[in-house]
Amino acid sequence: MNDPDVLAPPVIEGVGIVRRDSKTNRTLLSGVSLHVDAGESLGLEGASGSGKSTLLRALALLDPIEGGEVRYLGKVIQKSAVPGFRRNVVYLAQRPSMVVGTVLQNLSLPFTFASAERGLDHAAAVELLGVLDRDESMLDQDAMTLSGGEQQLIALVRAILVDPDVILLDEPTASLDPASTDRFEQLATTWKRADARRSWVWTSHDADQVDRLTSRRVRLADGSVVDG
Numbered sequence: 368m369n370d371p372d373v374l375a376p377p378v379i380e381g382v383g384i385v386r387r388d389s390k391t392n393r394t395l396l397s398g399v400s401l402h403v404d405a406g407e408s409l410g411l412e413g414a415s416g417s418g419k420s421t422l423l424r425a426l427a428l429l430d431p432i433e434g435g436e437v438r439y440l441g442k443v444i445q446k447s448a449v450p451g452f453r454r455n456v457v458y459l460a461q462r463p464s465m466v467v468g469t470v471l472q473n474l475s476l477p478f479t480f481a482s483a484e485r486g487l488d489h490a491a492a493v494e495l496l497g498v499l500d501r502d503e504s505m506l507d508q509d510a511m512t513l514s515g516g517e518q519q520l521i522a523l524v525r526a527i528l529v530d531p532d533v534i535l536l537d538e539p540t541a542s543l544d545p546a547s548t549d550r551f552e553q554l555a556t557t558w559k560r561a562d563a564r565r566s567w568v569w570t571s572h573d574a575d576q577v578d579r580l581t582s583r584r585v586r587l588a589d590g591s592v593v594d595g
């Protein structure tokens with residue numbers, strides 16, 4: 368009996384990724400390979416400066432790489448396929464990037480690009496705000512008046528509204544207070560549990576958080592995988 372899932376390629380995979388600082392030629396990632404299966408919760412660990420952000424940004428195709436390749440569902444992404452890739456693999460930075468405007472304008476941002484295939488799902492946005500105990504009126508709030516924690520929660524709502532398969536979370540709660548961290552984790556977990564094929568890579572210096580939220584770990588040291 369053939370089970371198609373047995374042979375399914377990883378949802379995202381880095382193979383021998385090399386990244387160098389173009390100014391100094393210093394090697395930041397020296398041939399890193401890792402894979403994330405559909406539905407997986409992968410923890411990416413390592414000391415400060417070990418290369419976690421650099422690796423996540425490379426996997427998200429946000430930075431050029433000097434060697435190796437990134438595969439999505441087993442295929443290298445050609446330039447023309449990058450907009451589609453960005454709908455499926457979303458990188459969430461430690462510091463939320465909000466534009467000047469309302470929360471609604473910020474949530475709508477991914478749907479304003481020429482490559483967007485649809486508009487913002489307004490009802491879904493309101494539902495997600497509800498998970499955060501906020502109502503529709505938040506959509507009209509000036510994003511610049513939000514606290515850092517609220518901005519990060521809105522950044523997660525925005526990522527979820529894109530409806531990706533994978534979210535790459537780069538120390539997303541490092542600057543949040545415990546209450547906002549709880550909300551962030553709850554919203555992320557609700558998103559993931561709603562579809563067994565959804566995956567994340569979560570980096571954190573909080574060992575308890577990594578234990579709570581991930582089932583497999585990869586450790587980086589000095590730009591190389593040392594464990595996992």
Ligand SMILES: Nc1ncnc2c1ncn2[C@@H]1O[C@H](COP(=O)(O)OP(=O)(O)OP(=O)(O)O)[C@@H](O)[C@H]1O
Pocket residue numbers: 388389395413414415416417418419420421422538
């Ligand atoms: N764009 C860049 N150009 C040059 N050097 C960079 C760049 N981005 C990161 N680095 C360097 O690469 C190394 C790895 O940085 P990175 O931010 O990936 O580490 P990290 O493991 O995410 O650290 P932290 O836990 O502190 O966030 C560091 O020495 C950093 O200074």
